[in-house]
Amino acid sequence: MSTTLYVDLMSQPSRACLIFCRLHGLPVAESVVNIKKGEHRSAAYRSINPLGLVPFLVDGDFTLPESAAIMAYLAQKHRGLVPDHWYPEDIRERAKVDSLLHWWHTTVRFGASSLVRERVLAPVLGVPSLIPREAFSTQARDAVAALAAGSLCSALRVIEGHWLGQGREFLAGGRPCLADLLIASDLEQLRMMDGAVEGPGWAELMGPYERVRGWLDRLEKYCMPHSRDVQRVLVAATAKVVGMRGRSALNPKL
Amino acid sequence: MSTTLYVDLMSQPSRACLIFCRLHGLPVAESVVNIKKGEHRSAAYRSINPLGLVPFLVDGDFTLPESAAIMAYLAQKHRGLVPDHWYPEDIRERAKVDSLLHWWHTTVRFGASSLVRERVLAPVLGVPSLIPREAFSTQARDAVAALAAGSLCSALRVIEGHWLGQGREFLAGGRPCLADLLIASDLEQLRMMDGAVEGPGWAELMGPYERVRGWLDRLEKYCMPHSRDVQRVLVAATAKVVGMRGRSALNPKL
Structure with a gap:
């Protein structure tokens, strides 16, 4: 079951998510959606994310918009890779x-x-x-x-x-x-x-x-x-x- | 250790927090901060919440701004009173x-x-x-x-x-x-x-x-x-x- 993060490097929340995933070596593939070229409005991307926004996470059959929710989810899913201070359990x-x-x-x-x-x-x-x-x-x-x-x-x-x-x-x-x-x-x-x-x-x-x-x-x-x-x-x-x-x-x- | 929720009834997030607390019978006292009268800018309130905003939660020596964070915290603290669907554990x-x-x-x-x-x-x-x-x-x-x-x-x-x-x-x-x-x-x-x-x-x-x-x-x-x-x-x-x-x-x- 693969995990993919859809991002645009000119999107601020996308960059934050990318740094977070790379810093912790999370098993998440990166896929670029170029907003300047209108790729977020393409039928192909709309079939993945009907909201047409980035960042967006696809984790098997589970999908998730919103950068803060994406990082919080990944931090909890990968407790062994992400130190607690990033999103504490307490x-x-x-x-x-x-x-x-x-x-x-x-x-x-x-x-x-x-x-x-x-x-x-x-x-x-x-x-x-x-x-x-x-x-x-x-x-x-x-x-x-x-x-x-x-x-x-x-x-x-x-x-x-x-x-x-x-x-x-x-x-x-x-x-x-x-x-x-x-x-x-x-x-x-x-x-x-x-x-x-x-x-x-x-x-x-x-x-x-x-x-x-x-x-x-x-x-x-x-x-x-x-x-x-x-x-x-x-x-x-x-x-x-x-x-x-x-x-x-x-x-x-x- | 007492818990107090500071609210203004003309604040949308304050009303949401109040409905949430009353619906679940949470042991949370309500304290009104009248924004129209400038009470959120008073020295008395600033000593409680330096940000001068409502809603604001004081739970013993722990304080918390932001309505969504307040409700999420209360839902987790009072698992026995708040049904899971409001803020699921999964x-x-x-x-x-x-x-x-x-x-x-x-x-x-x-x-x-x-x-x-x-x-x-x-x-x-x-x-x-x-x-x-x-x-x-x-x-x-x-x-x-x-x-x-x-x-x-x-x-x-x-x-x-x-x-x-x-x-x-x-x-x-x-x-x-x-x-x-x-x-x-x-x-x-x-x-x-x-x-x-x-x-x-x-x-x-x-x-x-x-x-x-x-x-x-x-x-x-x-x-x-x-x-x-x-x-x-x-x-x-x-x-x-x-x-x-x-x-x-x-x-x-x-």
């Missing part, structure tokens, strides 16, 4: 990880992905805006970008002051958990903001958050070489948009 | 519930709460808009409302066609799970749209989704009388805004 320790995972969606995920979409992917690379066509205008885009930036910055303040408070090395304690991977993956995407038409770049966004920057570095080192391998596509895409905009960057990844 | 069955819970945030929750905020709470009741002041304009509000409505309607289509497909009575199978309560609670809030300055009302929003309407009715009956008790504040608020706007409603709750 119900209180696990509840802390679950609360981080649920907190993530409407804070970091909404903020970072909407900001990059409206300031880089749509205006620079021609990906459709999140705003329905009939309501679209430059002012509308500015409003959505402002909403996203506000959500993101307040989330960064919470990570800096609350989740990483009291000398914590990772979000739920001294070692990383599933939420570290997912939240960091959404933040890493902000490197593309150095190619934004307008709005803050990476250094401006992350500058005030010393603990967040330290934590991103620690997590990347913890997950080497997989973190670097999996992020190669993002690094290349960032270099491309920065080149297109000619913006001078203080982005150590470039 | 890792595959549980993964299905987890995937629904993670799916909810950026679809139904973002869509319904942002739509009600920009079309009812802000323009009719004077609650601040989600859009930062410097980016605010009527056109900006229309864009955010359009984004929210788009997200909500595509989520309703997914519930109708996918989660409630194949004759399923509830979102994860024949009996309700945690996600049914949370997702339904966010949808029930849309009754307030009958008091919106503009935009679709309840009947127009829910009209196309026969299975969704049937499921909401089933779930409400399943959770009686707690579902009705807990929703009283929402029903009163809806009647108030509908009265203010003088809109003729086809809203069975009024």
